[in-house]
Amino acid sequence: MHDPVVLRSKHLARFQAEPVVFVAPGRVNLIGEHTDYAEGFVMPVAIDFATLAAISPRTDGKIVLYSENFEEEKTFEAAALPAAPSKHWSDYPIGVAVLLAGEGQTIPGFSLSIWGDVPLGSGLSSSAALEVVTGLAITSLTGVTYPGPVLARLCQRVENEFVGANCGIMDQFISANGKESHALLLDCRDLSFKLAPIPADIAIVIANTMVKHSIAGGDYPTRRRESEAACAIINGHRGGVPFLRDATLEDLEKWGHEMEPKSYLRAKHVITEDLRTVAAEKALEEGNLAEVGRLMAEAHASYSKDFEGSCPEADAMVEMAQDLPGLIGARLTGGGFGGCTVNLVQRDHAKAFAEKLGARYFAKFGIQPQIHVCHASGGAHRLD
Numbered sequence: 001m002h003d004p005v006v007l008r009s010k011h012l013a014r015f016q017a018e019p020v021v022f023v024a025p026g027r028v029n030l031i032g033e034h035t036d037y038a039e040g041f042v043m044p045v046a047i048d049f050a051t052l053a054a055i056s057p058r059t060d061g062k063i064v065l066y067s068e069n070f071e072e073e074k075t076f077e078a079a080a081l082p083a084a085p086s087k088h089w090s091d092y093p094i095g096v097a098v099l100l101a102g103e104g105q106t107i108p109g110f111s112l113s114i115w116g117d118v119p120l121g122s123g124l125s126s127s128a129a130l131e132v133v134t135g136l137a138i139t140s141l142t143g144v145t146y147p148g149p150v151l152a153r154l155c156q157r158v159e160n161e162f163v164g165a166n167c168g169i170m171d172q173f174i175s176a177n178g179k180e181s182h183a184l185l186l187d188c189r190d191l192s193f194k195l196a197p198i199p200a201d202i203a204i205v206i207a208n209t210m211v212k213h214s215i216a217g218g219d220y221p222t223r224r225r226e227s228e229a230a231c232a233i234i235n236g237h238r239g240g241v242p243f244l245r246d247a248t249l250e251d252l253e254k255w256g257h258e259m260e261p262k263s264y265l266r267a268k269h270v271i272t273e274d275l276r277t278v279a280a281e282k283a284l285e286e287g288n289l290a291e292v293g294r295l296m297a298e299a300h301a302s303y304s305k306d307f308e309g310s311c312p313e314a315d316a317m318v319e320m321a322q323d324l325p326g327l328i329g330a331r332l333t334g335g336g337f338g339g340c341t342v343n344l345v346q347r348d349h350a351k352a353f354a355e356k357l358g359a360r361y362f363a364k365f366g367i368q369p370q371i372h373v374c375h376a377s378g379g380a381h382r383l384d
């Protein structure tokens, strides 16, 4: 699906240099939302939307980035990397160079052509894919290769320390470490993971509400702060709870009355979501799809009501899927406040499911949603 030939020949024509080409996928999260920065559990899948990067060295000390999607070029000096972002697509790739330089790597001049089909602002991790593919590309020139989990952590730091988005590790981790036909149950505390096979007869149907989502906006950091405030109260009482991962529902019962009502609800979502995520992996492993679907429904209700991370369009998209033939489970996926729902659907029904869901959504909102029947893909790698 992601043929490097076109990008390679465009790069050659633009920069008169043969590149090497890398790919990094976007992701959809099956369950485990806003648990990653609480050092909890997530269960994402790499998908067959991805970002490609073609790289070749330069001798003039310049870093020239070209986006095929934006048809725009931006030039930097390798010896004078920017200290701050400029609210531009180039923040992500140049941020990777900045962080690698901070790790002591000498960043050479290079030309980088980028193309991707991860829909932007849809909660499918287009920025993580761009960071991870750039990390692979640049380290192929510096010769210092990073294992997938280390590259993921570096790319998360690009978001946190350069771009200024306070995200967790999930998106970069799955983009760097995804496995064909599998979801990953990732423990965000120590980055250990377990592979959860997606049965061949189940399709992952991603339905885009077309409501733009951004984790750099105000809602994501507000929710994070609210949940962390609840954690601090529990930790103040019994210690040993640096993250909500360490808290229990009993803790919430005991000290919830001291919390702001919103903080209490955010924490309730995070604590119960961790339990659901671990249970969903077990159910998937046991082939208990009814239980996977039940947990996804519970997760959506918790995300929408307790965490208030949904929006009317996403709630409606989940609701409209409920009585369609073949549905196993549906929920809003990703950072929230818009973006996509993820639907696990019996493969035989997937095409009709997508058509009917799209028609229902259009009838209600007058917006044509993009609906994709996706496949669990492998993580980032070199193409050729």
Ligand code: GAF
Pocket: 032, 033, 034, 035, 036, 037, 167, 168, 169, 170, 171, 215, 334, 335, 336
């Ligand atoms: C966004 C963030 F980037 C992730 O780290 C994660 O917190 C997710 O929202 C919510 O689960 O994708």
